[in-house]
Amino acid sequence: MSATLAKGINAFKEVIDTPIASYFSSCVHCGLCAEACLFHNETGDPKYTPIHKLEPLRRVWKQEYTLLGKLGKMLGLSKPVTDEELTEWEPLVYDSCTMCGRCSMVCPVGNDITYMIRKMREGMSASGHAPEDMKGATKRAIEIGSPMGIKWPAVQAQIKHVQAETNIEVPVDKMGADYLVLMSSMEIINFPEYLSAISRIFKQAGVSWTLAPDAFEATNSGIQIGSSDLAREIVSRIVVAAERLKVKCVISPECGHAFTAIRWEGPNLMGKPFGFEVKHILEVLDELHAAGKLKTKGKDKRPLTYHDPCQITRRGGVVEQPRRLLGSVAEDFREMPDAGVMNWCCGGGGGVSANSRAEPLRLEVFKVKKRQIEATGVHTMITACANCRIVMEEGLEHYHMKVEVLGLTELLAEYLVEGE
Amino acid sequence: MPSALVDASVVAAIVALFVLLAHRLNNPVKRMLSGFGDYLAWTVTLLPLLTGYMAYHHLMLEYTLMLSLHIFSVELLLVLLPFTKLFHTFSVFVSRWYNGDFYGRKGVAS
Numbered sequence: 001m002s003a004t005l006a007k008g009i010n011a012f013k014e015v016i017d018t019p020i021a022s023y024f025s026s027c028v029h030c031g032l033c034a035e036a037c038l039f040h041n042e043t044g045d046p047k048y049t050p051i052h053k054l055e056p057l058r059r060v061w062k063q064e065y066t067l068l069g070k071l072g073k074m075l076g077l078s079k080p081v082t083d084e085e086l087t088e089w090e091p092l093v094y095d096s097c098t099m100c101g102r103c104s105m106v107c108p109v110g111n112d113i114t115y116m117i118r119k120m121r122e123g124m125s126a127s128g129h130a131p132e133d134m135k136g137a138t139k140r141a142i143e144i145g146s147p148m149g150i151k152w153p154a155v156q157a158q159i160k161h162v163q164a165e166t167n168i169e170v171p172v173d174k175m176g177a178d179y180l181v182l183m184s185s186m187e188i189i190n191f192p193e194y195l196s197a198i199s200r201i202f203k204q205a206g207v208s209w210t211l212a213p214d215a216f217e218a219t220n221s222g223i224q225i226g227s228s229d230l231a232r233e234i235v236s237r238i239v240v241a242a243e244r245l246k247v248k249c250v251i252s253p254e255c256g257h258a259f260t261a262i263r264w265e266g267p268n269l270m271g272k273p274f275g276f277e278v279k280h281i282l283e284v285l286d287e288l289h290a291a292g293k294l295k296t297k298g299k300d301k302r303p304l305t306y307h308d309p310c311q312i313t314r315r316g317g318v319v320e321q322p323r324r325l326l327g328s329v330a331e332d333f334r335e336m337p338d339a340g341v342m343n344w345c346c347g348g349g350g351g352v353s354a355n356s357r358a359e360p361l362r363l364e365v366f367k368v369k370k371r372q373i374e375a376t377g378v379h380t381m382i383t384a385c386a387n388c389r390i391v392m393e394e395g396l397e398h399y400h401m402k403v404e405v406l407g408l409t410e411l412l413a414e415y416l417v418e419g420e
Numbered sequence: 421m422p423s424a425l426v427d428a429s430v431v432a433a434i435v436a437l438f439v440l441l442a443h444r445l446n447n448p449v450k451r452m453l454s455g456f457g458d459y460l461a462w463t464v465t466l467l468p469l470l471t472g473y474m475a476y477h478h479l480m481l482e483y484t485l486m487l488s489l490h491i492f493s494v495e496l497l498l499v500l501l502p503f504t505k506l507f508h509t510f511s512v513f514v515s516r517w518y519n520g521d522f523y524g525r526k527g528v529a530s
Contacts, residue, residue, distance in 0.1 A: 022514040028505050029458050031449035046449045068503050109508055110516035264526070317526030341528055 005083050008127020012060040012081075015119035023116060024061050026109040027051055033103035033113055038345050039096040042365040050103035050113045053092040056081045057120045086129045093117060093124055094131050095358035099257075099350035100310035105342060114315070121226020130225050131355045138221040142230055145237075146217045147354065148185035155183070155216050158192050168199045173245065174210035179284070180247040180276075181209050182218035182238065182262075184255035186386035194254060194386070197413035201285070204418055205293035209251075215241030218253050220261035224351030231261065232269040238262060242276050249277040251284055254407050256311030256349055256385040263316065280312060281409055282384050286321035289328065296415040299331040303378040306335070306408075307369075307392065308343035309385035322384060322408055329415045336372040344368045348391030366395035373403055384408045423476075430473045437466050461505045467493035 033050040034040040040048035062069035063078050072078040101114040124130055137147035145151060159170045171177065179202075187194045202209050215238045222231025242250050252259040263278040288294040306326060312318045319340055326333050338344060346369060347362045369392060373381060381403055383389050389405050396403050441462055444450045471490035474480055481489070501507060523529070 018514070019518040022511045022518065025511040026508040026515040028508050029444075029450065029453040029455075031447060031453055034449040040449070046452045049449050049453065052453060066503075104519065107519070109512045110519035112519045112522055115522070314528060315526070317528045319528070 003126055003128030005081075005086070005127050008086065008123045008129065009060060009081060010123075011126040012057055012120070012123035013064055015122050016057070016061050016065060017119075019112065020057075020116055020119060021061060021065060023109075023111040023113075024058055027111055028109065030108060032106050032108060033111075036102040036106040038098065038100065038102070038347060038365050038368060039361070042367050043361075047092065048096050050097070050117075051111070053089070053097055054113070054116050054120055056085055056089055057116065057123065060123075083127070083129075086124065086127055090124065090129045090131065091357070093120060093129075094134065095352060095355060095361060097350060098310070098345045098347065098352050099315075100345035101314045102310075102342065102345070105314065118223070118226065121224075122228060123226075125226045131351075131357055133355045133357070134221065134225045134351050137351075137354045138225045138227065138230055141217075141219070141221040141234055146185045146188075147219055147221045148189060150185050150188050150217070152213045152216065154188055155211070155213075158188060158195055159211070161192065162196045162199055166196055166199055168203050170195070170199055171208075171210045173212060174208070176246050177208045177210035178248045179207060179209040180215070180238075180242050180245060180250045181211055181253070182251060182258070183211075183216055183253050184219045184258055184386050185217060186219075186255065186390055187253060188216075190390060191254075191386055191407060191410075193410040193413075194407060197407075197410040198281075200413050200416055200418065201288070201294060201409070204295070204416055205288045207288070207293075210245060210247070212241040212245060218255055218258035218262065220258060221351070221354075223257055223261045223265060224354070228269060231265065235261060235266045235269050239266070239270060239274065242274075247276055249279055249284075250274075252278060252280045254281060254384045254386050254389075254409060256309040256316075256387060257351075259316050259318075260311045280316065280318050280321075280384075282312070282318050282321045282325065285409065285412060286324055289325060294412070295417040296329050296412060297417045298329075298415050300329055300380075300411070300415070301331050302380045303332040303334055303376070304330045304380050304382055305373065305376045305378045306333070306339065307346065307381055307383040307388060307405075308340060309383060309388045310343070310345050310349055312384055313343060314341045318384075322382075325408060325412060326382065329412060334376040334378055336376050338372065344372060346385075346388040346391040347395065348387060353387055353391050362391070363395060363398050366392075366398065369395060370399050370401065373401070378403070380404050380406065382406050382408050382411055427473070427476070430469050433469050434466065434473070437462065437469070457504050460500070464493070464497045464500050464504075465506070468497055 037050050063073045097117050099114050103113040140149045141147040220234045222234050259280050347365045352358045471493050475486035475490050
């Protein structure tokens with residue numbers, strides 16, 4: 001599939017729907033979104049103003065869908081969108097936007113700028129203006145099955161390891177299980193604690209669950225690069241497996257954009273409602289906790305704070321669950337400034353962490369996270385997204401900070417009452 | 421409404437518009453974002469206020485001429501409204517509705 005400017009412009013025309021048209025009509029160029037943006041806030045560079053990152057898309061909207069714009073185009077007065085311009089905009093749309101959604105929260109006229117960036121990436125990737133690293137990750141996700149090139153045998157190896165460690169059988173391909181558990185490649189490679197924690201918690205809670213060899217990967221590079229066709233293909237693997245195994249619910253792992261991909265974009269991509277529920281692992285754990293099935297004993301004495309992953313909290317609605325869960329195991333829980341739906345992004349969401357070109361900028365904007373952590377004075381930070389976790393571990397190392405990052409699921413497993 | 425109150429509101433509105441313009445010109449983000457349309461919208465918003473105030477106080481031009489300029493400027497505002505940023509006065513409700521629906525569906529207060 002070759003990418004051309006014409007395809008990109010066509011994609012721009014296609015993605016402009018009623019919300020986008022009303023958003024562009026409503027924007028009064030007040031510039032408030034700049035102050036909400038991680039990248040503008042930390043660098044002070046006006047080019048990182050969120051609505052400015054959409055300039056080429058705005059011009060296509062104006063030239064194609066407004067009266068004055070059409071008139072201007074007819075008279076040859078308007079500036080067409082060119083390949084050079086899109087090349088210039090590529091770092092703005094991909095490197096300096098994590099689709100964290102803070103700008104969408106502060107816009108006084110209610111523009112969902114994040115949604116527009118997501119849509120603009122459709123035209124960027126169709127015209128060949130996506131970062132090389134993200135193209136590679138998407139290619140691997142389609143051809144191999146995972147953006148990091150992981151295949152089922154790698155998961156099998158981890159299952160073996162977990163089974164030896166916990167003496168609990170990890171169910172695979174179990175027909176009629178209640179839950180289908182997904183993982184992110186980051187968890188498979190870097191954080192085997194997740195699978196081990198899930199096995200122990202679910203055994204204790206008496207939950208019937210399974211893994212699926214054809215749908216273990218939850219991440220979706222198609223969403224990040226902005227290709228709905230590829231995103232659909234990746235989501236459909238999960239849908240097919242969930243339907244095949246007749247599960248009642250699919251559990252999105254400790255990964256931000258995977259939750260957005262499966263829970264919120266999934267049914268729209270597939271064009272039909274799912275025959276099963278999709279929940280984030282924190283929602284499931286919170287339900288088990290409320291039902292008295294997830295019993296913990298003792299409390300962590302370390303001062304702890306919680307980093308809200310953007311796609312899970314602000315863009316996902318899972319806000320109270322982690323607090324309730326942490327409340328049960330943390331003795332000294334401290335909220336960081338701006339915690340909850342206005343939390344600052346780790347700097348690596350929306351595909352930025354997969355894009356090596358963006359690394360210096362990502363480390364620079366980590367300063368805000370540094371300030372947030374320092375304000376709490378803790379040395380242990382909990383989160384619920386493996387990508388946030390790896391990005392923050394890199395940031396912490398870069399700034400020589402002695403802060404440990406843990407996943408919430410594994411923290412809960414540490415205090416689990418077992419064998420009753 | 422009492423004339424004095426209207427008068428005071430007009431003066432306040434004119435002052436506010438100039439403050440907004442100064443801010444638009446001085447803030448680097450706003451200056452970068454602003455184009456012809458933003459300044460046009462500002463101008464056509466100011467003119468009815470200014471000409472109305474001047475007509476009422478018989479300033480500069482003869483009253484009937486100033487009054488006709490005032491009426492003309494209001495017409496200009498109404499004509500340009502659908503084609504400029506001023507249209508946000510209506511589309512803001514559509515945008516807010518979509519944004520509210522998006523976040524509301526997920527249970528996020530915005």
